[in-house]
Amino acid sequence: MIGHAQQRRNWMRKLRRFLSHAVVILFCGIFIVPFVWMLLTSFKSQQEIYANPPTIFPKEFYWHNYVDVFTKIPYMKYVGNTLIISLSAVLGQIISSTMVAYSMSKIEWFGKKYFFPLIIGTMMIPYQVTMIPLYMIFKNLEFTGTYWPLILPNFFGSAYYIFLLRQFFITIPNSLIESATIDGASDARVYFQIMIPLCKPAITTVAIFTFMGNWSDFMGPLLYLNKAEMYTISIGLQAFVQTHYIEWGLLLAASAIFTVPIIILFFMAQRYFIEGITITGIKG
Structure with a gap:
């Protein structure tokens, strides 16, 4: 019985740790999404940015945007x-x-x-x-x-x-x-x-x-x-x-x-x- 209770406590401890890490990763993902979207869109051409339906990843990396910045x-x-x-x-x-x-x-x-x-x-x-x-x-x-x-x-x-x-x-x-x-x-x-x-x-x-x-x-x-x-x-x-x-x-x-x-x-x-x-x- 003591061994079973100890295993149960260890399992609950691992579950809490997993849930806490999952919540942290979830919130990190939510906060990083705008930055990732900005970064991916910065490599798209003007035509691809206005494409319908919109694309997440650029079909072809358009490096001229970074050249045009300067x-x-x-x-x-x-x-x-x-x-x-x-x-x-x-x-x-x-x-x-x-x-x-x-x-x-x-x-x-x-x-x-x-x-x-x-x-x-x-x-x-x-x-x-x-x-x-x-x-x-x-x-x-x-x-x-x-x-x-x-x-x-x-x-x-x-x-x-x-x-x-x-x-x-x-x-x-x-x-x-x-x-x-x-x-x-x-x-x-x-x-x-x-x-x-x-x-x-x-x-x-x-x-x-x-x-x-x-x-x-x-x-x-x-x-x-x-x-x-x-x-x-x-x-x-x-x-x-x-x-x-x-x-x-x-x-x-x-x-x-x-x-x-x-x-x-x-x-x-x-x-x-x-x-x-x-x-x-x-x-x-």
């Missing part, structure tokens, strides 16, 4: 503009958010317990509420039509990233800081030589989120950029659609290339990304 659209110009904004935003968030998070977790100063809830409370304010006031501020500063409105706010930190980094800093023992202080290290030296190297996973997570958000941002460039030569990829492709006959094969090829940097970035930093997300939720 001849009919100033794609590399858009990529360069987007990289300028995205990398500058990453630099700004890393500098500002880490400093604020460090002060909120490891430095004692008057009013800290009041300011942190205030910072977290700003996460409840939607972007649509601050969009017009921010636009008026940048307009009065004569920054509209430049990249500054898309880059400058990142140098003032983000409530979510500050919270994420603070949670990571909390997990670092205070004994490390005390030992360094006894040895004569200043706050700046403790911050740069001890804290920053130890929180690489969290910083990597912030960098990935910031890069992805700015790489695919549409609303910001739409509001502040008014010259075609300054367009990012998202706004540049939209402008191409509005001024030309819609060539779906070309646009889907451009969209496929558009997603490549994000996929490469994620897989290169996957280990740090998962570690950062995991550790920041350990301690409050």
Whole structure:
């Protein structure tokens, strides 16, 4: 009887594991279908895209769509503009958010317990509420039509990233800081030589989120950029659609290339990304 009960428990455990994996695979399939459809359609000719009934796999791979991306659209110009904004935003968030998070977790100063809830409370304010006031501020500063409105706010930190980094800093023992202080290290030296190297996973997570958000941002460039030569990829492709006959094969090829940097970035930093997300939720 005991052996039979043990076999039954093992069988139920395997069944639960199988069902959980099946559910995960099912949802992964659902989320990956649009990307696969985009990729397959990008290799179809215009006639095959409009064929009725539609085909899933291209009858003949039409590579000209990927060639036309770089001849009919100033794609590399858009990529360069987007990289300028995205990398500058990453630099700004890393500098500002880490400093604020460090002060909120490891430095004692008057009013800290009041300011942190205030910072977290700003996460409840939607972007649509601050969009017009921010636009008026940048307009009065004569920054509209430049990249500054898309880059400058990142140098003032983000409530979510500050919270994420603070949670990571909390997990670092205070004994490390005390030992360094006894040895004569200043706050700046403790911050740069001890804290920053130890929180690489969290910083990597912030960098990935910031890069992805700015790489695919549409609303910001739409509001502040008014010259075609300054367009990012998202706004540049939209402008191409509005001024030309819609060539779906070309646009889907451009969209496929558009997603490549994000996929490469994620897989290169996957280990740090998962570690950062995991550790920041350990301690409050």
